[in-house]
Amino acid sequence: MLIKLLSWKKEIWFSRVRMSSFWWKMDYTESTFTIRCQRRGNCMLSSLRDSFRHIHQLLQFLASVRKTYFVGLILFCASESALPIVAAFVYIDIFNAAATSDMSLFWRGTISFLVALVSVMVISTICKYIYIMCVKKTMASIRRVVTDKVSVLPCSYYDRTHSGDILSRMTNDLNNIEAVYSWHFRSIIQTLLYSLASISIMLFLHWQFALFLLGMCLFSTFIIMRFSQPIQAIASAIQTQLGQITERAVDMLAGVKVIKMFQLEEKVKKVSEEQNSNLSKEGIRFGVKNGQLESWSYFLNFMNYSGVIAVGVFLVLNGQLGLGILIAFAQLQWNMSQSILQLGNTVVNMMSSLVSVHRVKELLDEPAEPKQILPREAIMYPNVGVIHDHAASAAICFSDVSFSYTSKATALHRLNFSISKGQKAVLVGPSGSGKSTLFKLLQGFYAPNEGHIYMDGKSIYETPLEQWRQSISYLSQEPWLFSGTVYENIACGKRDATEDEVIQAAKLANIHDFIMTLQDGYQSQVGEKGRLLSGGQRQRIAISRAFLKDAPVLLLDEATSALDAESEIQVRQSLELLMKDRATILITHRLSVLSEKDIIMVLRNGRISEIGTHQELMNGENFYKELIASSRAAV
Numbered sequence: 001m002l003i004k005l006l007s008w009k010k011e012i013w014f015s016r017v018r019m020s021s022f023w024w025k026m027d028y029t030e031s032t033f034t035i036r037c038q039r040r041g042n043c044m045l046s047s048l049r050d051s052f053r054h055i056h057q058l059l060q061f062l063a064s065v066r067k068t069y070f071v072g073l074i075l076f077c078a079s080e081s082a083l084p085i086v087a088a089f090v091y092i093d094i095f096n097a098a099a100t101s102d103m104s105l106f107w108r109g110t111i112s113f114l115v116a117l118v119s120v121m122v123i124s125t126i127c128k129y130i131y132i133m134c135v136k137k138t139m140a141s142i143r144r145v146v147t148d149k150v151s152v153l154p155c156s157y158y159d160r161t162h163s164g165d166i167l168s169r170m171t172n173d174l175n176n177i178e179a180v181y182s183w184h185f186r187s188i189i190q191t192l193l194y195s196l197a198s199i200s201i202m203l204f205l206h207w208q209f210a211l212f213l214l215g216m217c218l219f220s221t222f223i224i225m226r227f228s229q230p231i232q233a234i235a236s237a238i239q240t241q242l243g244q245i246t247e248r249a250v251d252m253l254a255g256v257k258v259i260k261m262f263q264l265e266e267k268v269k270k271v272s273e274e275q276n277s278n279l280s281k282e283g284i285r286f287g288v289k290n291g292q293l294e295s296w297s298y299f300l301n302f303m304n305y306s307g308v309i310a311v312g313v314f315l316v317l318n319g320q321l322g323l324g325i326l327i328a329f330a331q332l333q334w335n336m337s338q339s340i341l342q343l344g345n346t347v348v349n350m351m352s353s354l355v356s357v358h359r360v361k362e363l364l365d366e367p368a369e370p371k372q373i374l375p376r377e378a379i380m381y382p383n384v385g386v387i388h389d390h391a392a393s394a395a396i397c398f399s400d401v402s403f404s405y406t407s408k409a410t411a412l413h414r415l416n417f418s419i420s421k422g423q424k425a426v427l428v429g430p431s432g433s434g435k436s437t438l439f440k441l442l443q444g445f446y447a448p449n450e451g452h453i454y455m456d457g458k459s460i461y462e463t464p465l466e467q468w469r470q471s472i473s474y475l476s477q478e479p480w481l482f483s484g485t486v487y488e489n490i491a492c493g494k495r496d497a498t499e500d501e502v503i504q505a506a507k508l509a510n511i512h513d514f515i516m517t518l519q520d521g522y523q524s525q526v527g528e529k530g531r532l533l534s535g536g537q538r539q540r541i542a543i544s545r546a547f548l549k550d551a552p553v554l555l556l557d558e559a560t561s562a563l564d565a566e567s568e569i570q571v572r573q574s575l576e577l578l579m580k581d582r583a584t585i586l587i588t589h590r591l592s593v594l595s596e597k598d599i600i601m602v603l604r605n606g607r608i609s610e611i612g613t614h615q616e617l618m619n620g621e622n623f624y625k626e627l628i629a630s631s632r633a634a635v
């Protein structure tokens with residue numbers, strides 16, 4: 001019965017431990033001792049070994065400034081720790097001077113303290129400058145590496161990752177990493193240095209009394225560490241929620257017009273209130289736990305201090321300890337227990353910041369887009385270098401190209417077509433039939449699962465992506481303009497473009513006259529995403545860019561469909577000029593605008609179901625006729 005009762009109690013204890021956000025598990029398998037901490041939600045360091053790995057990562061980030069950083073930091077901490085220790089010795093002198101009326105002791109103490117104070121001020125200022133400079137340099141280099149990485153990630157990464165999450169890694173997480181370098185390492189090193197020095201001095205002055213104090217400090221540390229554990233879990237949850245709030249904010253800013261048009265303000269408000277309330281709940285939980293931690297810290301600090309005074313006075317009364325030494329002990333103990341208690345907090349915060357190291361490292365470890373598209377399975381392409389006759393003569397050629405985003409559904413099935421220089425192919429088909437996917441493959445954003453793509457006789461598998469993309473200009477329905485000037489937005493079409501070339505491109509795109517009416521001409525700001533310009537003006541700036549790029553292949557994705565009739569006519573004229581002597585593929589849902597000469601490719605469920613001119617296709621019974629009929633009905 002008793003055994004049953006004990007095992008029942010034990011089970012209750014274990015289940016309570018498991019119910020907490022964290023549960024620390026001792027694992028002795030294969031003679032290794034690992035402490036695992038598990039957490040609800042994602043992105044949590046799974047073991048102490050991981051934490052060390054991430055600290056190692058932080059040290060690697062420091063790279064060439066590592067030695068300078070640690071020299072600066074350790075000297076800074078040593079100088080800051082030295083002051084209270086000197087003060088303790090000064091107390092011995094001053095109290096002994098008071099007890100023996102010895103003025104020379106008093107002056108020795110006072111002067112040594114003043115010298116120490118000035119020295120610490122000078123040394124700590126210089127050392128702080130050195131180590132903070134290293135931190136700033138390191139952070140600048142991490143930011144550069146992260147930005148570089150983000151710019152070379154493949155499209156598939158952006159498909160599966162929310163931009164808010166990426167943004168959060170580039171901002172919140174990097175700030176947390178900076179906090180580790182600037183504060184957490186400092187606090188840990190300072191506490192260790194101060195504690196080691198204090199313990200050595202106390203052991204030297206009175207080893208029995210020192211051991212008693214040490215025991216009390218260790219006991220306090222143990223209690224504080226227990227209270228610190230839940231705080232770490234809450235801090236991590238807060239960080240995850242902050243990431244989610246950033247994601248929502250990015251969505252909200254990008255979709256502000258949709259929100260207005262669909263009167264989604266209330267819904268957005270509700271979601272944001274929910275997130276805020278969750279965040280504030282976690283914040284309150286954090287505050288409560290932190291409050292408990294602080295109360296315990298004060299209580300233990302006070303108890304320790306009282307213990308020192310009580311035992312010290314007892315020893316003084318028994319003649320085993322001088323009054324000066326007791327005051328020195330009290331001073332050293334007070335500072336030591338303060339910093340040890342503080343250390344608990346620092347370790348907790350640092351563990352939570354290591355989550356950020358993990359998140360940034362995760363981003364950096366993402367494979368970059370390859371410099372060249374490789375065949376998915378080399379075995380299926382024994383003759384990659386062999387060029388078929390039709391591919392060699394065509395500007396664009398798809399040969400048996402298939403592609404799927406996921407293993408479940410195939411987006412494109414065995415596409416075969418070729419387009420010559422000066423020819424215009426129009427891609428039509430219902431929504432979801434694979435038109436944009438075809439463009440993505442042609443631009444090298446994804447590798448085909450099977451088949452070959454050729455441009456001007458060169459296989460995509462044998463041409464570096466940079467060179468491949470250099471041969472393509474892409475214009476979409478919503479042209480992307482960067483914040484900056486009109487000039488910068490056109491000039492980015494060609495590396496080292498001259499002013500004359502930029503102006504010539506703008507003239508060809510029929511936008512030069514308009515630019516000259518702007519207050520600052522080519523130096524006028526376009527605003528975020530070109531908001532200071534109209535849709536047609538934005539599109540013509542994008543066309544200028546394409547003129548400047550002068551690529552032989554042109555991809556137009558509904559480039560005129562967002563424009564009003566007048567803008568459309570102007571843009572169309574510019575486009576006609578741009579298409580001249582280039583191979584063009586145009587995606588459109590507006591079948592009324594097709595010309596007699598265009599080659600029409602009908603995509604249906606990822607397959608080319610028909611190909612030919614409008615007249616040829618209208619002669620037979622086919623899906624194209626159905627599309628024409630439904631588009632006329634829609635008009």
Ligand SMILES: Nc1ncnc2c1ncn2[C@@H]1O[C@H](COP(=O)(O)OP(=O)(O)OP(=O)(O)O)[C@@H](O)[C@H]1O
Pocket residue numbers: 159405406411429430431432433434435436437438
């Ligand atoms: N990033 C992606 N990941 C997974 N599936 C995708 C992705 N992008 C598109 N798809 C799927 O691939 C298929 C083809 O999509 P695609 O965007 O190429 O169609 P579309 O013909 O351009 O459509 P629309 O005319 O509506 O723009 C669709 O079933 C779509 O759901």
